[in-house]
Amino acid sequence: MSLTKKDMIEKNKYELEFSIDKKTFDDAVMKVYRKSVKNINVPGFRKGKAPKSIIEKMYGTGVFYEDAINDLLPAAYEEAAKESELEIVGNPEFDIVSIDDNGLVMKAVVYIKPDVEIKDYFGIEVTKTVIPVTDEEVDREIKTVQERNAREIEITDRAAEMDDIAVIDFDGYVDDKQFDGGKAEGHRLKLGSGQFIPGFEEQIVGKNVGESFDVNVKFPADYHAAELADKDAVFKCVLHKLEKEELPALDDEFAKDVSEFDTFAEYKADVKAKIEERHNRTADAEIEEQIIAALISKLEADIPECMFVSETENFVRDYDSRLRMPGLDLNTYFKYTGMNLDTLREQMRPQAEKQVKTRLALEKIAELEGIVASEADINEEYENIAKAYGVTAEQAKENIPEDMIAADMKVKKAVELVKEKAVVTEKAPEEPKAEKKPAAKKSTAKKTTAAKAEKAEGEKAEETEKPKRTRKPAAKKAEEPKAEE
Numbered sequence: 001m002s003l004t005k006k007d008m009i010e011k012n013k014y015e016l017e018f019s020i021d022k023k024t025f026d027d028a029v030m031k032v033y034r035k036s037v038k039n040i041n042v043p044g045f046r047k048g049k050a051p052k053s054i055i056e057k058m059y060g061t062g063v064f065y066e067d068a069i070n071d072l073l074p075a076a077y078e079e080a081a082k083e084s085e086l087e088i089v090g091n092p093e094f095d096i097v098s099i100d101d102n103g104l105v106m107k108a109v110v111y112i113k114p115d116v117e118i119k120d121y122f123g124i125e126v127t128k129t130v131i132p133v134t135d136e137e138v139d140r141e142i143k144t145v146q147e148r149n150a151r152e153i154e155i156t157d158r159a160a161e162m163d164d165i166a167v168i169d170f171d172g173y174v175d176d177k178q179f180d181g182g183k184a185e186g187h188r189l190k191l192g193s194g195q196f197i198p199g200f201e202e203q204i205v206g207k208n209v210g211e212s213f214d215v216n217v218k219f220p221a222d223y224h225a226a227e228l229a230d231k232d233a234v235f236k237c238v239l240h241k242l243e244k245e246e247l248p249a250l251d252d253e254f255a256k257d258v259s260e261f262d263t264f265a266e267y268k269a270d271v272k273a274k275i276e277e278r279h280n281r282t283a284d285a286e287i288e289e290q291i292i293a294a295l296i297s298k299l300e301a302d303i304p305e306c307m308f309v310s311e312t313e314n315f316v317r318d319y320d321s322r323l324r325m326p327g328l329d330l331n332t333y334f335k336y337t338g339m340n341l342d343t344l345r346e347q348m349r350p351q352a353e354k355q356v357k358t359r360l361a362l363e364k365i366a367e368l369e370g371i372v373a374s375e376a377d378i379n380e381e382y383e384n385i386a387k388a389y390g391v392t393a394e395q396a397k398e399n400i401p402e403d404m405i406a407a408d409m410k411v412k413k414a415v416e417l418v419k420e421k422a423v424v425t426e427k428a429p430e431e432p433k434a435e436k437k438p439a440a441k442k443s444t445a446k447k448t449t450a451a452k453a454e455k456a457e458g459e460k461a462e463e464t465e466k467p468k469r470t471r472k473p474a475a476k477k478a479e480e481p482k483a484e485e
Contacts, residue, residue: 018080022103090306167241373409
């Protein structure tokens, strides 16, 4: 197996021709024959006993060629690509040149990483918005922890009121028919939380434990499930239990329970410090976004379309993986959002383009500035990966080649260098505009599924578009779920 020709057919596009010797190809054909013959019926022969020559005479000389080529192609192409010394991007397009007494000749049309130019990347002017920590922000954070540590007390002496936790069974009907996701037993619902569609929770107020009743509501016109939108619904409900939350006192005992501090004053000071640290991280991330936008504007390169397509698919696979963590998948997400795979790709395309351009710009800066990744840098990154994924550093090394880690570290150092050389102007935040009152949430029992999809969508939208880790080669990579068309 060897590379026989390397021709540039247009800018960033090459045609590689490589050969597989006759013996290697014939051995592969024989291997396919032995694997396939047991399933082939040929008149006059017992099943699985027909000679190869007879099968080829009946079905054609090339009956076993396709499978043989598929078996040989990955290794043959990998060797040819290595011999070409080209930095290939995207997936190749293969074609057969010839199959004869000399063996098999294949060609692959490939795209290569483009030449990149970038100038004036030091001294980029950016603005850092310094957000002070307010007492209200600190109190709000402590309030969240206080609510999380509240204890629930059962109510037995009165009817349901707003802010109570009602344990209910419900069974929903539209046009006298049950609908998918409209039934649950023992569901815990905080009245006034807006978890269900408008009007639902209010109709539980005044009801007593043990009481059965109907809740009559109308689904909003823009409800996420089109078959229910703008429809009248009746929910047959039973109230089983009422509880209320009792918040713990904000004192030294509270501080001891929820933190490592002995006094509430120390705990509050720590909360403030952490919020300040979070504000600084947000400000730094915004600076980096400004720098990346500036770098992209300075980038000059003819980027092959396949790089954008490939990165878009990476985004889709990553998103599918995130959806699966809370028990969803793309098909469920599409059902609740009305999207499909093409619209998701279209939505993710701008992020993918930005990611590709960012990586190219930073790799070029690393090259121009002679940035290298030391052995200590690489080992530290393996340790970070191991910690993040719950594996050993050795396992991380087995799955991610060192050259990929080194490339990532050089890009990371390039970002840090450009940030260090940037001209930063600090400014106070703008006065906040009057906030609009949030609309009531539109949910039924389907909310749980829809919310998971929305959460994953939110996580995607909130991701900072920093240069991503180079992906493991397919042979080394754990199998990932494919998005269904």
